Amino acid sequence: xxxxxxxxxxxxxxxxxxxxxxxxxxxxxxxxxxxxxxxxxxxxxxxxxxxxxxxxxxxxxxxxxxxxxxxxxxxxxxxxxxxxxxxxxxxxxxxxxxxxxxxxxxxxxxxxxxxxxxxxxxxxxxxxxxxxxxxxxxxxxxxxxxxxxxxxxxxxxxxxxxxxxxxxxxxxxxxxxxxxxxxxxxxxxxxxxxxxxxxxxxxxxxxxxxxxxxxxxxxxxxxxxxxxxxxxxxxxxxxxx
Numbered sequence: 608x609x610x611x612x613x614x615x616x617x618x619x620x621x622x623x624x625x626x627x628x629x630x631x632x633x634x635x636x637x638x639x640x641x642x643x644x645x646x647x648x649x650x651x652x653x654x655x656x657x658x659x660x661x662x663x664x665x666x667x668x669x670x671x672x673x674x675x676x677x678x679x680x681x682x683x684x685x686x687x688x689x690x691x692x693x694x695x696x697x698x699x700x701x702x703x704x705x706x707x708x709x710x711x712x713x714x715x716x717x718x719x720x721x722x723x724x725x726x727x728x729x730x731x732x733x734x735x736x737x738x739x740x741x742x743x744x745x746x747x748x749x750x751x752x753x754x755x756x757x758x759x760x761x762x763x764x765x766x767x768x769x770x771x772x773x774x775x776x777x778x779x780x781x782x783x784x785x786x787x788x789x790x791x792x793x794x795x796x797x798x799x800x801x802x803x804x805x806x807x808x809x810x811x812x813x814x815x816x817x818x819x820x821x822x823x824x825x826x827x828x829x830x831x832x833x834x835x836x837x838x839x840x841x842x843x844x845x846x847x848x
Contacts, residue, residue, distance in 0.1 A: 610636060610683075611634070611635050611636065611686040611687065612635065612636050612637070612638065612683045612684065612685055612686055612687070613630045613635040613636070613637055613638070613685070613686065613687035613688070613689065613828075614637075614638040614640065614664075614681070614685045614687070614688050614689070614726070615627050615630065615637060615638070615639055615640060615689045615691060616640040616668060616677075616689070616690050616691055616692060616722075617640065617641075617691040617692045617741075618637075618639035618640055618641055618648055618651065618691075619639075619641040619642075619643070619644035619645075619647040619648045619651075620644075620647075620691070620791065620792075621789075621791040621792065621817040622691060622741065622786075622789065622791060622817045622820050622821070623639075623691050624647070624651050624817070625816075625817035625818045625820065625821035626689055626691060626820070626821045626824050626825075627639060627651055627655065627661075628651075628654075628655065628821065629818075629821040629822065629824060629825040630687065630689070630824075630825065630828065631655045631658055631659045631661075632825075633825060633828070633829060634659065635659065635686070635687055636659045636660040636661070636683075637655065637659060637660065637661045637662070638662050638663075638664055638680075638681060638685070639651060639652060639661060639662070639663050639664065640663075640664045640665075640666060640668075640677060641663065641664070641665060642665060642666065642667050642668070642669075645663070645665070648663050649663070662682070664677055664680045664681070665680075666680070668692065668713070668714050668718040668722075669694070669710045669711075669713055669714040669718075670713065671713060671717070673713075673718055674718050674721040674722045674725065675721075675725075677722065678722070678725045678726070684729035684730075684733070685726050685729065685730070685736075686730070686733075686735070686736055686737070687736070687737050687738075687739075687828055688722070688723070688726055688736075688737075688738045688739070689738075689739045689740075689741070689824055689828075690719045690722070690738070690739075690740045690741065691741040692714055692715060692741070694711070694714055694715075695753070695756050695793060696711055696753065696755045696756045697752055697753055697756075698752060699752060700754040700755070703754075703755050707755070708755065711755050711756070711759055712759060714759075715759035715760065715762070715763060716759050716762050716763065716766070719740065719763065719766070720766065723738070723770070727774070727779070730774075730777070730779050731774075731777045731779070734777055734778040734779075735778045735779065736774075736777075736778070736779040736780070737779070737780050737781075737782075737827070737828045738767075738770070738774075738779065738780070738781045738782070739781075739782050739783065739784060739824050739827050739828060740763050740764075740766070740767055740781075740782075740783040740784075741783070741784055741786070741820070741824075742760045742763045742764050742767075742783045742784070742785045742839065743756065743757075743760040743785055743786060744785055744786065744787045744788075744841065744843050744846065744847055745757040745760055745761075746759075746760025746761040746762075746763060746764045746785060747761070747764065747785055747839065747841070748847050749761070760785075763783065764783055764785070764839050767781050767782060767783045767837065767839065768837050768839075771836040771837030772837065774836075775836055775837075780827075780832075780833075780835065780836040781836055781837065782827045782832075782835060782836060782837070782838045782839070782840065783838070783839045783840065784820055784823045784824055784827065784839075784840050784842055785839050785840065785841050785842065785843070786815060786820050786842045786843065787809070787815060787841070787842065787843025787844055787846040787847070788805060788809070788814050788815065788843075788846065789814060789815045789816065789817060789819075789820060789842075790814040790815065790816055790817070791817060794814070802814075808846065809843075809844045809845070809846040810844060810845035810846065811844035811845060811846075812844075813844065814844075815842055815843070815844060819842055820842050823840050823842050827840065
């Protein structure tokens with residue numbers, strides 16, 4: 608395999624870091640995107656740079672200018688895109704502000720759409736490429752008090768299904784991984800009692816791990832899944848199946 612470059616958004620979070628490690632093992636050189644936690648991606652860069660090239664990119668994908676700012680920093684054509692954003696929103700639909708609505712729609716729908724518009728032409732020219740979107744179980748089932756988050760993740764799942772059909776003739780595969788509840792800092796607001804209750808509700812009896820999400824992403828990017836496109840792969844321990 609020649610040099611291939613993978614762009615991972617949200618690489619400063621636990622899931623993003625796990626995905627970066629998995630793609631480095633596969634031999635991809637990496638662009639690691641972040642917005643605020645520079646220290647985390649610098650540590651990840653130091654960890655992985657002895658094996659693959661690692662470059663850092665800062666951009667706010669919750670703003671309209673973010674996709675353009677990100678692409679301006681790319682020095683090579685991208686062969687693999689993993690769109691991973693850890694932002695979520697909880698609360699009653701009637702309490703969602705216009706600012707929160709605009710920010711979430713930009714981050715989870717407009718930015719990946721606009722980013723793909725800029726990245727896809729080089730993939731189409733080469734007749735190859737792989738795209739994996741990190742969506743959510745709530746994008747498949749919906750969740751009370753997470754209507755906004757469910758809406759944008761559901762839209763992302765539909766985008767995957769539609770884009771996979773459009774890109775298949777060009778040899779580009781488009782898939783998604785839809786995690787259930789994963790053991791990350793996003794769950795720090797939950798009490799011990801709430802964490803225990805959720806674990807008991809999951810048929811496998813525990814939260815997922817970031818590495819298990821990364822394993823699913825790695826599979827969808829690898830040649831082992833060469834006939835899989837347009838698929839939403841649940842990683843949820845049979846929770847809310």
